[in-house]
Amino acid sequence: MTAIALGSVLGGMALGFLFLDPSSLETLDVLVTAALWVLLFGIGLDLGRTSGLLVRIRGLGWAILTVPVAIALGSIIGTSLVAGWLGLAVREGAAVGAGFGWYSLSAVIISQNHDVALGAVAFLANVFRELLAIICIPLVAAKIGHLAAVAPGGATTMDVTLPLVAKSTSKDVTMAAFISGVILSGLVPILVPLLLP
Numbered sequence: 001m002t003a004i005a006l007g008s009v010l011g012g013m014a015l016g017f018l019f020l021d022p023s024s025l026e027t028l029d030v031l032v033t034a035a036l037w038v039l040l041f042g043i044g045l046d047l048g049r050t051s052g053l054l055v056r057i058r059g060l061g062w063a064i065l066t067v068p069v070a071i072a073l074g075s076i077i078g079t080s081l082v083a084g085w086l087g088l089a090v091r092e093g094a095a096v097g098a099g100f101g102w103y104s105l106s107a108v109i110i111s112q113n114h115d116v117a118l119g120a121v122a123f124l125a126n127v128f129r130e131l132l133a134i135i136c137i138p139l140v141a142a143k144i145g146h147l148a149a150v151a152p153g154g155a156t157t158m159d160v161t162l163p164l165v166a167k168s169t170s171k172d173v174t175m176a177a178f179i180s181g182v183i184l185s186g187l188v189p190i191l192v193p194l195l196l197p
Contacts (some may be wrong), residue, residue: 083096102155110122113154132152
C-alpha cells in the first residue's frame, strides 16, 4: 500500500511536470475533489453497513477526544521544540504545528496575521506532513498499531488520508480518525492565531 501510494504521488508529479500546462490546473482540481468525494462516500457506505459501530463509538464517550488532543499536543510541542533550530520563535513553531496538516488555511492565517515568510514555512511544513502521512500511515498501522496510524494525518484524516486509514486499519479506527480529523480541523482557525506571537 505504501509503495502504491508513493508511486502514485511521484508518478502524478512526473506527469504533471512533463505534460500538464498551468491552464489545466483548475480542471484537475475539480477532478481530484470529485474523486475524493467518491472515495469518502464509499467509506461512509462501508462504515454505515457495520452494525453496532456507532454504538461502540458512543460507548467510548469522552475518551474518543483523547486521540485528537494527543495529536494536537504532540504536533504543537514537537514543532515548538524544533523551532529554535530553524531560527523561529517557540510560538512561531507552535503556530506552524497547529496547522495539523491543513496547509492552505494555516498558511493564509499566518501570512495575514503575522508574516508571509512564516506563512510559507507553514504551507511547506503542512504539505510535507500530508505527503509523509500518505507514506507513513500503512507502515505505522502495520508496525506500531492501528490507533497510532491516525496521528500522522492530523486534520487530513477527515478527508485526504481517510481512505488510507480505512485501508490500513479497522472500521472502528476509521471512525475515530474521521472524528479526530473534524476536531483538529475545527481547532486550526482557533489555535493558529492564538499561538502567533
